[in-house]
Amino acid sequence: MPIKIPNALPAAHILEGENIFVMDADRAYAQDIRPLKILILNLMPIKYITETQLLRLLGNSALQVEVDFIYTESYTPSHTPMDYLAQFYGTFDEVRHKKYDGMIITGAPVENMAFEEVAYWDEIAEIMEWSKSHVYSTFHICWGAQAGLYYHYGIPKYEVPEKIFGVFKHHLCVEHEKLLRGFDDEFYVPHSRHTEEHKEDILKVPELTILAEAEQPAGVYAIANLEKRQFFITGHAEYDPNTLKQEYDRDEKAGLHPQIPVNYYPNDDPTQKPIVRWRSVAHLLFANWLNYYVYQETPYEIDAICSDRED
Structure with a gap:
């Protein structure tokens, strides 16, 4: 089944070239199907x-997915033109009256700042509070995961002496967890961050379960409140093959002398083509979340999400 996206969204051309089935809004409205409604708060x-x-x-799913994008109104992005945002994005005020089967909160390049110092923190906090009654399952990524753990459970983040940068080996911490169904006992995921959560802080919160982790420096990877269907993912399974390369090349060009990403280039040689070790993990992770924690459980009448969540 296809993913429904806004008319003329530039990503459509790229995805169609990869044989991923997308349809624009006009075509989707002609189908008599209840699609999954997913909200993406894009902070990048x-x-x-x-x-x-x-x-x-x-x-990459058998489900029809309808996506809305929002950005922070309290801080206008400087790297994306306003006409692009006006065409493809909304603000929180424009969607706060809606209900969603699922929501994704992305990372953001603000991790070295205290949460309360982030220009849009009050708005993010309001959105995360709203998600508890208007979203069936919420998926937080990288800084979005740190922000969610801090807002919902008071878990702090800590600066690390050296950037966590590369593709790290992880292992499962629980058996038969649906989010990780089909994962190998050991699997690889990219990380790129300057801060971390401490495992002992997470273990103090009885509602949270650590689903997967890596040895240091990457540490805890997947945390969940399974009852509330909240997921916090510290790495970037969604990264493209060249994302870490682009970060490395940018910092090298700027004279920052970055470390070579771990487990990324053959023989740690940046002149060679990176090795992708996480593609299947990424597809499994998102497909499992959509299937087991959104599609299989969300009420057919989407306006019932609030009462169902409270039950």
Whole structure:
């Protein structure tokens, strides 16, 4: 089944070239199907890159998915033109009256700042509070995961002495968890961050379960409140093959002398083509979330989400 996206969204051309089935809004309205309604709060500076990464994974499913994008009204992105935002995005005020089967909160390049110092923190906090009654399942990524853990459970983040940068080996911490169904006992995921959560802080919260982790420095990877259907993912399974390369090349060009990403280039040689070790993990992760924690459980009448969640 296809993923429904706004008419003329640039990501559509890229995804169609990869044989991912997308349809625009006009065609989708002609079908008598109740699609899954997914809201994406995109906090990344260059919106279209993150859009494409997430839509690629959401579109690799037998389910029809309808996506709305929002950006923060309290901070206007500087790397994406306003006419682009006006055409393809809304604000929280424009969707706060709606209900959604699922929501994704992306990472953001603000991790070295205290949460309360982030220009749009009050708006993010309001959106996360709203999600408890208007979204059936919420999927937080990287800084979005740190923000969610802090807002909902008071778990702090800590700066690390050296950037966590590369593709790290992880292992499962629980058996038979639906979000990780089909995962190998060991699997690889990219990370790129300057901060972390401490495992001991997470273990103090009885509602949270650590689903997967890596050895240091990457640490805890997937955390969940299964009852509330909240997921917090510290890595970037959605990354494109060259995302870490682009970060490395940018910092090298700027004279920052970055470390070579771990487990990324053959023989740690940046002149060679990176090895993708996480593609299947990414598709499984998002497909499992959509199927087991959104489609299989969300009420058919979407306006019933609030009462169902309270039950």
